[in-house]
Amino acid sequence: MSGKKEEAAFSILRIYDEPEPRRCEPESSGVSSQPRHQAQPQLDGGCGTPQRSPGSPEAEAQPGPVYQEMSTLTPQQWALQALDRSELQASWFSEGRPREEAEFTSSSLLGFEFAVGIGTSLQACLVLRLLPVTKSGPSSEQLAMAVQGHHPLLSQPPVADEVVVRHRIPRKSWKVGKLCHGKKVCAIAISSSTHHVYTCGHGYIRVWDESALHAWSKAPQAQLNFQDRHNCVLSCKLFPDEQSLITGGVSRTLTLWDLAPTPRIRAQLASAGPICYSLAISSNAQICLACFKGFVEIWDLQHQILIRKHEVPEFGSRCVDITGNKFWTGGEDTSLYAWDLRSCQKLQQYSVHHEILSITHDPSEEWLLVGLRTSDIIIMHTHRREAFKAVIHKYVHHHNLKFAACGSYFVTTMDESVHCLSAPYLQKLFQEEESTEVLCCDVSSDNQYLVTGSKNCATVYQLLY
Numbered sequence: 001m002s003g004k005k006e007e008a009a010f011s012i013l014r015i016y017d018e019p020e021p022r023r024c025e026p027e028s029s030g031v032s033s034q035p036r037h038q039a040q041p042q043l044d045g046g047c048g049t050p051q052r053s054p055g056s057p058e059a060e061a062q063p064g065p066v067y068q069e070m071s072t073l074t075p076q077q078w079a080l081q082a083l084d085r086s087e088l089q090a091s092w093f094s095e096g097r098p099r100e101e102a103e104f105t106s107s108s109l110l111g112f113e114f115a116v117g118i119g120t121s122l123q124a125c126l127v128l129r130l131l132p133v134t135k136s137g138p139s140s141e142q143l144a145m146a147v148q149g150h151h152p153l154l155s156q157p158p159v160a161d162e163v164v165v166r167h168r169i170p171r172k173s174w175k176v177g178k179l180c181h182g183k184k185v186c187a188i189a190i191s192s193s194t195h196h197v198y199t200c201g202h203g204y205i206r207v208w209d210e211s212a213l214h215a216w217s218k219a220p221q222a223q224l225n226f227q228d229r230h231n232c233v234l235s236c237k238l239f240p241d242e243q244s245l246i247t248g249g250v251s252r253t254l255t256l257w258d259l260a261p262t263p264r265i266r267a268q269l270a271s272a273g274p275i276c277y278s279l280a281i282s283s284n285a286q287i288c289l290a291c292f293k294g295f296v297e298i299w300d301l302q303h304q305i306l307i308r309k310h311e312v313p314e315f316g317s318r319c320v321d322i323t324g325n326k327f328w329t330g331g332e333d334t335s336l337y338a339w340d341l342r343s344c345q346k347l348q349q350y351s352v353h354h355e356i357l358s359i360t361h362d363p364s365e366e367w368l369l370v371g372l373r374t375s376d377i378i379i380m381h382t383h384r385r386e387a388f389k390a391v392i393h394k395y396v397h398h399h400n401l402k403f404a405a406c407g408s409y410f411v412t413t414m415d416e417s418v419h420c421l422s423a424p425y426l427q428k429l430f431q432e433e434e435s436t437e438v439l440c441c442d443v444s445s446d447n448q449y450l451v452t453g454s455k456n457c458a459t460v461y462q463l464l465y
Contacts, residue, residue, distance in 0.1 A: 010378065010389035015426045167408040169422050170463035172430045173450060176214050177460040181206055185453030186234050186249070190444040193242040194259050196221070197451055199458050200233035200247060207263060213449060213460045224263055226251075235279040237288070242445065246301075248276030248290050256304070267304050271297055278319040280327065283365065287341070289327055291320040296329060298341075310344045312337065319358055323365040323382045330356030336370060336380075350387075352378055357399040362423065363407040371399035375414045390426055398437050405445040413438040418452060418461075434459060 179199055187200040197208040206220040234249035244266070245257040254269040254276065273292030280289040281301075288299040294314040298307045318331030326347065330336045332355050338348040358371035361382070370378040375394040380387045396414040403410040409422050409429060418432040418441070440453040443463075450461040 010387050013379070013388050013390045013426055015390050015392065015421060015428055017428045167406040168447070168465045169409045170420060170429055170447070170465055172464045173420070173432060173461040174464055175432070175459060176462045177212065177218075178216050179206070179208050179212060179220070179451070179458040179460065180217060181453075181457055184439065184455055185458050186232065186439055187236040187247070188440050188442045188451050188453045188458060189236050189238045189245055190442045190449060190451055191238060191242040191245075191259060192444045192446045192448075196259070197458070197460075198236065198245065198259075198263075199453060200236050200249075201453075202232040203229050205233065205247070205263075213451075213462075222263065224257075234275070234277060237279045237281045239281065239285045240283060241285070244285075246279060246281070246288060248279050250275050254279075254288070254290055254299070256301070269299060269304060269306070272309060273297075277317070278359075280320045280322045282322050287322065289320045289322060291317050291329065293317060296320060296327070298344075308344060310339070312339075319356060321359040321361055321368070323361045323368060326382060328359055328368060330359055330370065332356075336378075350380075357396075358401045360401045360403055360410075362403050362410075363405060369401045369403070369410065371401050371412065373397075373399070375399060377401070377412065398439055400438065400441050402441050402443050404443050404447055406447055411441055411443055411450060413441050413452060418450075420450075432461065 179197065181199045181201060183201045183203065185199050185201050189198045189200075190196075191198070195210040197213065199206045199208070203226060205224040207222040207224065208218075209221045212218040212220070228251065230250065232250040233247045236245055236247045238245055243258070243260050245259055245263075246254060247257065248254045248271070252271055252274060254271055255265060256267040256269065258264050258266045271290060271292070273290075273295065276290045276292055278291040280291075281287070286300065286302055287307075288301050290297040290299065294311060294317060296310045296312055296317060298310060299305070300307050312329050313331075313333055313335070315333040316331045316335055316337055317329050320327060320329050322328075322341065325341045327339050327341050328336060329339070330352075334351065334353055334355055336350040336352055336356060336359075337346060338350075339345065340347055352370065352372065354376070355373040356370055357373055358369075360369050361367065362369070366382055368378075368380045368382055370380065372378065373396065375392040375396045377390040377392070378387065379390065392414070394414060398413065398415055400413040401410060402412075403423075407423060409420055412419050412421065415437050416434050418434065418438060420429040420431070421427065422429055434452065434454060436455040438452045438454055441450065443450050448463060450463060452459050452461070
C-alpha cells in the first residue's frame with residue numbers, strides 16, 4: 001500500500017562481545033554451519049529482552065540439532081538434503097513472526113547466505129541452485145548427477161579451496177596518528193586511490209597525504225579555503241572511483257571537486273536551501289541527493305543540472321541515502337520514509353519511535369542501517385518486509401554509521417565511543433573511546449584505516465587483522 005504509514009515490527013538482535021566461535025572445520029570453507037542469531041519478535045519498535053544468541057558460549061556448549069546432524073553427513077548425503085535444510089533454516093528464522101510479515105528466506109542478516117558444506121558439498125550446493133525449480137524439487141537423478149559433477153550446467157571444474165576469496169574482518173585497531181585540523185571536523189573522506197584524507201569543517205578543507213596518517217603533528221599537504229569564511233562543510237561524499245568529491249553544508253552551493261592530480265573545484269551547484277545536512281550519491285555516480293530542511297534536491301552530476309526539488313516532511317529530512325531506485329529520508333519526526341527515485345512518490349513510511357540521526361546502506365544495497373537517538377540500530381531490507389533492531393540503550397547526540405567497502409563489518413560511533421561490528425553476526429570486533437564527541441567517521445576502501453573526526457582534530461586508527 002503506497003504511502004501508508006506503518007508501525008514497524010522489529011526482531012530484537014543482540015550485539016555480543018564474545019569471540020566468534022570456531023568450529024572443527026577447515027578455515028577455507030568460508031561458510032558458517034548455522035546462523036548465529038535467532039530473532040525474537042517485538043512489536044511497535046519496543047525494546048524487549050533478546051533471546052540467547054546461538055553464538056553465545058551457553059549455546060555453543062550444546063550445538064543445535066542442525067549442526068549435530070550436518071557434522072556427521074557425507075557430501076553426498078548433505079546434497080540430497082540441501083533443499084530440506086534450506087526450508088528448515090527459513091522456518092527457523094521466521095518462527096514467532098506475525099503472519100502479515102513476509103516470510104524470512106535463508107539469506108542472512110546482511111545479505112550473506114548461510115550455508116553448510118565444504119569441498120565437493122559446496123560444489124554440489126552451487127549446482128543445486130542451477131537446477132530447474134519445481135514443486136517436487138530436483139529429481140534424485142539430478143541430485144546424484146550434481147554430486148558427481150556430471151550435471152550439464154556444470155561446465156567448469158570446481159574451484160580449489162585455497163583460491164576462494166574470503167573477506168577478512170579486523171580484530172582490533174591501533175591508534176597511529178592525529179590530523180590537527182585546527183577546528184571542528186564535521187566530515188571526513190578517505191581516498192585510497194589518491195592516498196589522501198580530506199578533513200572538512202568551518203572555513204576550509206585540509207588535505208593529508210599518507211605519511212601524515214602515522215604522525216601526530218604533521219602539517220597538512222594542502223588547505224582549500226572557501227571564499228566565504230562562514231562556509232562550513234557538514235557532509236561530503238566520495239565518488240565511487242574516489243577521484244571526485246562533493247561537499248555541502250552551511251552554504252547555498254554544493255561544491256564538486258576534482259581530487260587528482262591536485263584538488264580543484266570543478267563546479268559549484270546553486271541550491272535553494274541555506275543548510276545541506278546530508279548528501280548521497282548513486283552507485284553509478286550519476287545522481288546526487290542533497291537533504292535540506294523540508295526538501296531534497298536531486299542533481300544530475302554528469303550534466304550538473306538540478307532534476308527536481310522534492311518536498312519531504314519538514315522534520316523528516318536530516319539524513320538521506322540511495323539504494324537502487326529508492327531513496328530514504330529520516331529525521332526528528334521519528335519516521336523513516338522510502339521514496340521512488342524516478343517519480344518521487346512516497347512508497348512507505350515507517351514509524352521507528354525515535355529520532356533518526358544517520359542512514360547508510362551495505363555495499364550490496366540490500367540492507368539499510370538506521371541510527372537512532374537512543375543509539376539503537378535498525379536493520380531493514382530495502383525490498384522485503386524484514387526489519388531488525390540491535391538494542392544498545394544509550395541516549396546519544398551524535399550517531400554515525402559507516403559500512404566497510406568489503407561488506408563484512410561496519411563502524412558505528414556514539415558520542416565518544418567507536419564500535420566496530422561484524423556483519424552479519426553483530427559480533428563486537430573492537431571498541432575505542434575518545435576524549436571528545438566523535439562527529440564523523442570514514443573507513444578506507446582498502447580496509448586499512450579508520451579515521452574519526454571530533455572537536456579540533458581527526459584520529460587515525462590502523463585496522464589489524
